[in-house]
Amino acid sequence: MSNTLYAERRARVAAKLGRDGIAIVPTAPERPRNRDSDFLFRHDSYFYYLTGFTEPNAWLVITGDGRSTLFCAPKDLEREIWDGYRLGPQAAPEVLGVQAAHSVAELDTLMPRLLENRDAVWYPFAIHDGLESQVGGWLNRVRARVRYGALCPEEQHDLCAVLDEMRLIKDAHEQDIMRRAARISARAHVRAMQLSARMLRDGRDVREYHLDAELLHEFRMGGSQYPAYSSIVAAGANACVLHYRADTAPVRAGELVLIDAGCELDSYASDITRTFPADGRFTGPQRALYDLVLASQDAAVAATRAGARFNDPHDATVKVLAQGMLDLGLLDRNKVGTADDVIDTRAYFQFYMHRTGHWLGMDVHDCGSYVEPTQLGEVSERKDPLSGEVIRNRPSRILQPGMVLTIEPGLYVRPAEGVPEAFHHIGIRIEDDAIVTADGCELITRDVPVRADEIEALMRG
Ligand code: GLY
Numbered sequence: 464m465s466n467t468l469y470a471e472r473r474a475r476v477a478a479k480l481g482r483d484g485i486a487i488v489p490t491a492p493e494r495p496r497n498r499d500s501d502f503l504f505r506h507d508s509y510f511y512y513l514t515g516f517t518e519p520n521a522w523l524v525i526t527g528d529g530r531s532t533l534f535c536a537p538k539d540l541e542r543e544i545w546d547g548y549r550l551g552p553q554a555a556p557e558v559l560g561v562q563a564a565h566s567v568a569e570l571d572t573l574m575p576r577l578l579e580n581r582d583a584v585w586y587p588f589a590i591h592d593g594l595e596s597q598v599g600g601w602l603n604r605v606r607a608r609v610r611y612g613a614l615c616p617e618e619q620h621d622l623c624a625v626l627d628e629m630r631l632i633k634d635a636h637e638q639d640i641m642r643r644a645a646r647i648s649a650r651a652h653v654r655a656m657q658l659s660a661r662m663l664r665d666g667r668d669v670r671e672y673h674l675d676a677e678l679l680h681e682f683r684m685g686g687s688q689y690p691a692y693s694s695i696v697a698a699g700a701n702a703c704v705l706h707y708r709a710d711t712a713p714v715r716a717g718e719l720v721l722i723d724a725g726c727e728l729d730s731y732a733s734d735i736t737r738t739f740p741a742d743g744r745f746t747g748p749q750r751a752l753y754d755l756v757l758a759s760q761d762a763a764v765a766a767t768r769a770g771a772r773f774n775d776p777h778d779a780t781v782k783v784l785a786q787g788m789l790d791l792g793l794l795d796r797n798k799v800g801t802a803d804d805v806i807d808t809r810a811y812f813q814f815y816m817h818r819t820g821h822w823l824g825m826d827v828h829d830c831g832s833y834v835e836p837t838q839l840g841e842v843s844e845r846k847d848p849l850s851g852e853v854i855r856n857r858p859s860r861i862l863q864p865g866m867v868l869t870i871e872p873g874l875y876v877r878p879a880e881g882v883p884e885a886f887h888h889i890g891i892r893i894e895d896d897a898i899v900t901a902d903g904c905e906l907i908t909r910d911v912p913v914r915a916d917e918i919e920a921l922m923r924g
């Protein structure tokens with residue numbers, strides 16, 4: 464990968480800092496899992512966005528004059544024998560396009576010098592434990608030199624505000640990776656569906672972890688580095704637990720399986736949910752609820768386009784679901800009234816309690832403000848009908864081409880008075896990833912079917 468892309472991003476950041484500003488971006492720390500064994504390292508997304516560099520123990524400094532300095536692990540033959548290749552500061556300028564590079568061992572010595580005579584320091588707030596006090600320590604060292612004529616930065620700014628806006632719009636390079644990640648994940652879902660039907664046909668004992676293993680296999684075979692988040696493989700009633708994980712529960716014919724899983728490829732996440740009958744055939748009540756969730760997703764997809772608001776797909780979803788809940792008898796008209804009443808009183812929350820999407824990018828719940836930045840002053844207040852709390856709302860974000868979001872409506876039916884028994888314990892979510900375009904959106908996850916008939920056909924194969 465050419466390093467021009469990262470250099471351009473750093474130049475855009477530099478332009479925001481002001482001539483005498485300085486930005487500091489560490490990568491993620493390594494975290495111990497247990498004795499002598501760390502969790503698999505995942506670089507910090509902001510750091511990677513600006514460097515393309517995946518080694519741990521590294522820092523980037525950008526100054527308002529457009530110069531970038533990297534601190535990274537020094538070459539060390541003995542450590543490299545144990546831990547693997549390191550780029551090292553000598554090779555870094557050529558490989559990464561930074562203007563200077565030093566050993567990370569010099570960070571504490573050199574940072575006060577880099578901070579001297581700057582007016583403002585920018586770094587990501589509330590992301591890295593201890594970073595605020597570390598910066599404070601460096602600033603103290605600069606202050607100790609003001610008697611000799613040094614200037615110490617008087618302002619501190621949150622660099623996330625700058626980087627979040629940049630990351631919110633995915634460029635062609637990012638979109639291309641996200642399409643490839645989506646294709647790998649879609650294939651993994653197809654394989655998990657087929658495995659479930661095949662194992663049940665063969666009379667085998669199927670467990671949630673078998674399907675999880677199939678997902679992981681396909682992710683890695685596709686070149687993905689790891690899952691983008693902990694996969695959910697939820698059989699039967701487990702689907703009604705929103706943050707369930709893949710566990711040991713049996714996958715039984717006649718029940719649904721909800722899989723929410725996506726791979727991370729070259730630092731970009733995909734995020735797909737499919738719900739399918741374990742043996743490949745929907746029952747009548749399952750199909751009725753499934754088709755309702757799908758219709759609500761269709762409505763959300765139709766509402767996703769440049770110029771629409773981030774909330775529009777959610778509102779479209781809720782409208783379809785509210786009417787469907789009445790039509791299917793999940794909610795009693797005599798008690799809750801019309802679909803508009805169901806929406807006004809949030810009665811639908813009993814079965815649909817999450818939002819319909821989120822930004823997707825390097826992080827599965829990607830950064831970026833959900834509020835329209837040009838309308839920050841337009842605050843409205845309303846009382847939440849369920850909690851009674853006063854909620855202050857600002858106009859939701861206007862969608863632009865290149866934004867990427869998920870569209871993921873669901874229904875989760877726990878047994879309760881008045882809820883038809885046929886629907887008890889059914890949990891359904893359908894989730895696709897969408898790139899916003901000028902006149903609609905591109906669904907990049909549709910290599911795995913979503914219509915009930917198509918899922919049944921696939922699982923028969
Ligand atoms: N897999 C996380 C989510 O759907 O938001």
Ligand code: MN
Binds near residue numbers: 734821869894
């Ligand atoms: Mn999601």
Ligand code: MN
Binds near residue numbers: 723
């Ligand atoms: Mn998901």
